[in-house]
Amino acid sequence: MLSVRDLTVSLGPETAPVDIVAGVSFELGKGEILGLVGESGCGKSMTSLAVMGLLPQPGPRIRAGRVLLEGCDVTQLQPWQRVEAGRGRMAMIFQEPMTSLNPVRRIGDQIAEAVRVHDRLSGPPAIDRARELLEQVRMPDPAMQLSAYPHQLSGGQRQRVMIAIALACRPQVLIADEPTTALDVTIQVQVLGLLRELCNRLDMAMLFITHDMGVIAQLADRVSVMYAGRIVETAGVEALFGRPRHHYTRGLMDCMPSRNSGARRLPTIAGQPPAPGTVGAGCVFASRCAAVRETCRTAAPPRAEVSRGHDVLCAFPLDGGEPR
Amino acid sequence: MWSYALKRAATTAVTLLAASIIIFAFIHIVPGDPIYVLLGDTATPDQIDALRHQLGLDQPIILQYLTWIGHVLEGNLGRSIFFQAPVLSVIADGAETSALLATMTMIWVTLIGVPIGMIAAVRHGTWLDQGLSGAAMLMASIPTFWVGLYLILIFAAWLGWFPSSGYPSIFEGGLVNLRYLVLPSLALAAPNAALILRLTRASMLDVSREDYVRTARAKGIRPWQVVVRHILRNALLAVVSAFGFTFAALLSEAVVTETVFALPGIGRLVVQSILRRDYPVIQGVILVIVVVYLLINLIVDLSYRLLDPRVELQ
Amino acid sequence: MSRDGAILWLKPFIARPIALLGLGILLGTMLAATFAPWLAPYDPYAIDPSIRLTPPNALHWFGTDQFGRDTLSRVIHSARMALLIGSGVVVFALATGVPIGVLSALFPRLGHLLMRMVDVLMAFPSLLLALGLIVVLGPSVANAILAIGLGYMTTTTRIVYGLTLRLRMETYVEASRSMGAGTAWLIGKHILPNLVSPLLVQASFVFAFAQLGAASLDFLGLGAPPEIPSWGNMLAESRTFITRAPWLLFFPGMMIVATAFSLNLVGDALRDRLDPRFRQLFSEKG
Numbered sequence: 001m002l003s004v005r006d007l008t009v010s011l012g013p014e015t016a017p018v019d020i021v022a023g024v025s026f027e028l029g030k031g032e033i034l035g036l037v038g039e040s041g042c043g044k045s046m047t048s049l050a051v052m053g054l055l056p057q058p059g060p061r062i063r064a065g066r067v068l069l070e071g072c073d074v075t076q077l078q079p080w081q082r083v084e085a086g087r088g089r090m091a092m093i094f095q096e097p098m099t100s101l102n103p104v105r106r107i108g109d110q111i112a113e114a115v116r117v118h119d120r121l122s123g124p125p126a127i128d129r130a131r132e133l134l135e136q137v138r139m140p141d142p143a144m145q146l147s148a149y150p151h152q153l154s155g156g157q158r159q160r161v162m163i164a165i166a167l168a169c170r171p172q173v174l175i176a177d178e179p180t181t182a183l184d185v186t187i188q189v190q191v192l193g194l195l196r197e198l199c200n201r202l203d204m205a206m207l208f209i210t211h212d213m214g215v216i217a218q219l220a221d222r223v224s225v226m227y228a229g230r231i232v233e234t235a236g237v238e239a240l241f242g243r244p245r246h247h248y249t250r251g252l253m254d255c256m257p258s259r260n261s262g263a264r265r266l267p268t269i270a271g272q273p274p275a276p277g278t279v280g281a282g283c284v285f286a287s288r289c290a291a292v293r294e295t296c297r298t299a300a301p302p303r304a305e306v307s308r309g310h311d312v313l314c315a316f317p318l319d320g321g322e323p324r
Numbered sequence: 325m326w327s328y329a330l331k332r333a334a335t336t337a338v339t340l341l342a343a344s345i346i347i348f349a350f351i352h353i354v355p356g357d358p359i360y361v362l363l364g365d366t367a368t369p370d371q372i373d374a375l376r377h378q379l380g381l382d383q384p385i386i387l388q389y390l391t392w393i394g395h396v397l398e399g400n401l402g403r404s405i406f407f408q409a410p411v412l413s414v415i416a417d418g419a420e421t422s423a424l425l426a427t428m429t430m431i432w433v434t435l436i437g438v439p440i441g442m443i444a445a446v447r448h449g450t451w452l453d454q455g456l457s458g459a460a461m462l463m464a465s466i467p468t469f470w471v472g473l474y475l476i477l478i479f480a481a482w483l484g485w486f487p488s489s490g491y492p493s494i495f496e497g498g499l500v501n502l503r504y505l506v507l508p509s510l511a512l513a514a515p516n517a518a519l520i521l522r523l524t525r526a527s528m529l530d531v532s533r534e535d536y537v538r539t540a541r542a543k544g545i546r547p548w549q550v551v552v553r554h555i556l557r558n559a560l561l562a563v564v565s566a567f568g569f570t571f572a573a574l575l576s577e578a579v580v581t582e583t584v585f586a587l588p589g590i591g592r593l594v595v596q597s598i599l600r601r602d603y604p605v606i607q608g609v610i611l612v613i614v615v616v617y618l619l620i621n622l623i624v625d626l627s628y629r630l631l632d633p634r635v636e637l638q
Numbered sequence: 639m640s641r642d643g644a645i646l647w648l649k650p651f652i653a654r655p656i657a658l659l660g661l662g663i664l665l666g667t668m669l670a671a672t673f674a675p676w677l678a679p680y681d682p683y684a685i686d687p688s689i690r691l692t693p694p695n696a697l698h699w700f701g702t703d704q705f706g707r708d709t710l711s712r713v714i715h716s717a718r719m720a721l722l723i724g725s726g727v728v729v730f731a732l733a734t735g736v737p738i739g740v741l742s743a744l745f746p747r748l749g750h751l752l753m754r755m756v757d758v759l760m761a762f763p764s765l766l767l768a769l770g771l772i773v774v775l776g777p778s779v780a781n782a783i784l785a786i787g788l789g790y791m792t793t794t795t796r797i798v799y800g801l802t803l804r805l806r807m808e809t810y811v812e813a814s815r816s817m818g819a820g821t822a823w824l825i826g827k828h829i830l831p832n833l834v835s836p837l838l839v840q841a842s843f844v845f846a847f848a849q850l851g852a853a854s855l856d857f858l859g860l861g862a863p864p865e866i867p868s869w870g871n872m873l874a875e876s877r878t879f880i881t882r883a884p885w886l887l888f889f890p891g892m893m894i895v896a897t898a899f900s901l902n903l904v905g906d907a908l909r910d911r912l913d914p915r916f917r918q919l920f921s922e923k924g
Contacts, residue, residue, distance in 0.1 A: 054538060054542055058448070078541065079542055079544040082544065083544035088544050091542065092542045094535060094539065096535055100536055102539075102540070102554055102558075104558060104632065113543060113545065117543055117544045118544070162539070169543075339758055340761070342758040343762065346758070346762075350770065350774070354773065355774075355776075458656060461903065464902065465850075465899035465902055467850050467853050467857075470873065470887075470891040470894065470895070473876075473880060473887055474887065474891075476880070477884060573764075577763075577765060579765055580854045583857075594766075598769065598772075598773055598860065603773075606770070613763065614762055614766075617761065
């Protein structure tokens with residue numbers, strides 16, 4: 001469905017580009033949920049914007065790599081260009097529902113705007129479809145809410161509106177950039193449940209971006225871990241949590257409090273991720289890796305497939321012997 | 325909404341009151357006996373007595389102030405020394421010219437400043453944008469009277485397309501007399517259009533960085549639709565409030581332009597009255613202009629709130 | 639200022655060459671003002687009726703005026719007045735605006751009263767305020783500085799007030815307060831240093847617009863006395879002769895534009911260097 005190959009997003013002049021995202025690749029099959037995790041600033045949002053065609057201009061640009069939607073190359077196309085090319089069935093929802101909706105327009109209008117683009121409807125039929133979409137996202141009293149303004153809705157309701165807008169294009173792929181981070185925990189559960197249900201019902205693939213490992217554990221089928229603009233490990237969700245093979249992933253798992261940790265001090269990974277543009281020839285995690293060796297600093301690590309559907313960007317991956 | 329309107333009106337009234345105290349005090353802090361300040365050096369003893377009585381100049385200052393306020397509310401702003409006529413009628417004579425001048429200027433400012441600001445914003449980062457922004461900054465650095473003098477030199481003296489001074493009323497000569505206001509309004513418009521241009525551009529750029537514009541783009545609507553439906557409306561909101569400020573400031577900037585073009589407006593009246601020491605007129609004009617200024621700011625503020633639905637519920 | 643600090647300040651100028659141009663013009667003007675008696679080819683007051691109203695030529699690069707005075711020399715000497723008024727207005731605006739703004743923000747009850755008074759002052763359009771003051775005080779250079787400065791005091795006070803309020807809310811200020819820091823120490827250590835860059839930006843714009851205000855006052859005959867060379871005065875005198883001697887209109891006006899423009903450029907470049915938290919306060923209304 002969605003295939004991203006070697007995606008590289010950079011800033012700065014042509015002659016001296018600074019890569020914020022480098023060589024990112026992943027595949028999304030029909031109805032699959034892929035989680036993209038990493039700490040703040042690792043480039044996951046930038047990746048999602050690049051895949052969607054929403055990189056701010058002027059600014060970062062896709063320097064290399066391909067984004068293929070159903071086999072069709074949409075790499076440098078912005079959403080409106082994709083719609084024109086008949087490849088507009090990718091949608092995105094964002095982190096801050098308050099600021100992501102136009103404050104001076106009614107939400108019915110804003111949903112209908114998306115409907116008009118993708119369904120070629122206008123007037124009352126578009127409004128009807130908008131109401132239908134609100135029902136799909138389980139909005140209470142959809143007919144009334146059509147004429148509401150964003151500030152009259154709660155955070156959870158606004159996020160539902162965002163999802164409704166996304167559904168207007170009958171997406172094959174939905175990109176969700178930390179959609180629940182800004183919501184209360186109880187609302188988070190509802191929205192996540194809604195997303196999962198929609199993926200199942202509509203056979204919609206979802207790229208779910210977050211820094212919350214707990215959410216990923218419940219929601220995703222497969223997970224890619226990102227660090228300093230690169231994907232360091234991709235695996236099925238159980239394999240990743242049960243037998244992480246990359247040292248960074250292992251570090252992340254160790255940082256998570258679990259029932260077994262008791263009153264112990266939580267371990268942390270010492271140091272900071274490298275700033276974009278300061279990465280040398282070697283492994284990007286070398287400066288913080290507990291198992292680092294000389295060659296790690298000088299030679300770029302290979303991407304090794306350690307078992308089916310599980311690959312790691314490391315020259316000396318963990319052997320995955322002991323399960324957690 | 326209404327409670328907000330009332331609150332703002334009340335604040336404006338208080339400010340106006342405080343300003344009126346300063347304006348009242350004006351006559352008393354100008355060097356010289358207030359009587360001669362108001363009547364001029366050629367006053368007769370009868371006139372002096374009459375005025376002393378009328379203004380209550382032998383009474384405590386607070387009562388004098390209240391008397392003055394009372395007179396103002398009746399429309400009596402005193403008597404011009406030079407014209408020997410009520411100040412209010414002298415001001416009213418110049419009102420037509422100044423009002424028309426201000427209106428024409430605002431039209432130029434809007435027609436030039438807003439569209440070019442939009443273009444610069446949409447073509448952000450390109451040579452066109454840099455050129456337009458630079459030109460705008462240059463225009464904002466040029467004194468209006470210099471522009472005015474050059475316009476006279478080129479279009480009146482050399483080309484003869486427009487007259488260089490004066491303004492016969494349109495009520496007497498017809499709308500064609502508006503041509504007397506073309507050059508002066510262009511001179512006044514130049515720096516203000518530049519400021520509105522920069523404000524429009526900055527406002528549109530700010531709005532285009534907002535998250536909801538990104539959402540709009542994600543829907544797949546065309547770029548021009550994004551600009552018109554999402555950026556423009558919100559950006560213009562900020563520009564509208566500057567309009568009021570600009571219009572109001574025009575009232576004072578027109579002083580120099582009316583002098584350059586010898587227009588019989590309120591601005592030139594102020595300057596001539598200063599040179600003639602016609603203090604009642606100076607005081608009257610300042611009062612009128614402050615009232616208009618505060619009123620316009622109030623109206624603009626309220627319309628801004630009206631346009632922004634977010635404030636309604638409060 | 640450390641070496642790194644100095645380089646940081648120059649960065650926005652290097653990034654935009656036109657800002658360097660602005661800086662260059664500014665320096666040129668300052669040099670002209672300082673070294674006027676040595677730079678000017680003639681005595682700006684020297685009258686020579688035999689060469690009155692001659693257009694620019696090899697002897698008089700900017701031509702001569704109706705008294706035969708050399709325009710170039712007068713233009714150079716006028717730079718002194720421009721700089722004098724500009725710095726006077728800036729100093730006045732800062733010297734009054736900063737204390738009032740800071741104190742108003744730190745002492746809310748006093749602040750409300752003071753800011754209300756500032757609001758009343760702002761009810762008077764700037765040029766009108768200046769004219770009113772000149773009427774009361776009489777035209778002179780010092781009064782022009784006061785009159786124009788009062789108008790900019792209001793905007794400066796507003797800006798300083800807003801900035802100090804924001805700074806007061808910063809967590810490190812609250813933390814210091816909770817550790818028992820006194821107000822004076824707080825002002826000196828936390829508030830004033832953070833005001834420096836925004837005020838530098840404000841100063842540039844005020845200096846720029848003060849030129850235009852002063853020129854207007856001079857042009858109306860209500861600013862610097864006519865004997866003293868200033869660009870505004872020169873323009874006022876040129877009025878009767880603009881068709882016969884357009885160079886008298888061009889050069890002084892050009893200098894006003896160049897000075898104001900360069901200051902605007904510098905202010906813009908400095909504003910880009912500003913902490914993004916404060917940039918909002920310097921919206922296009924300047």
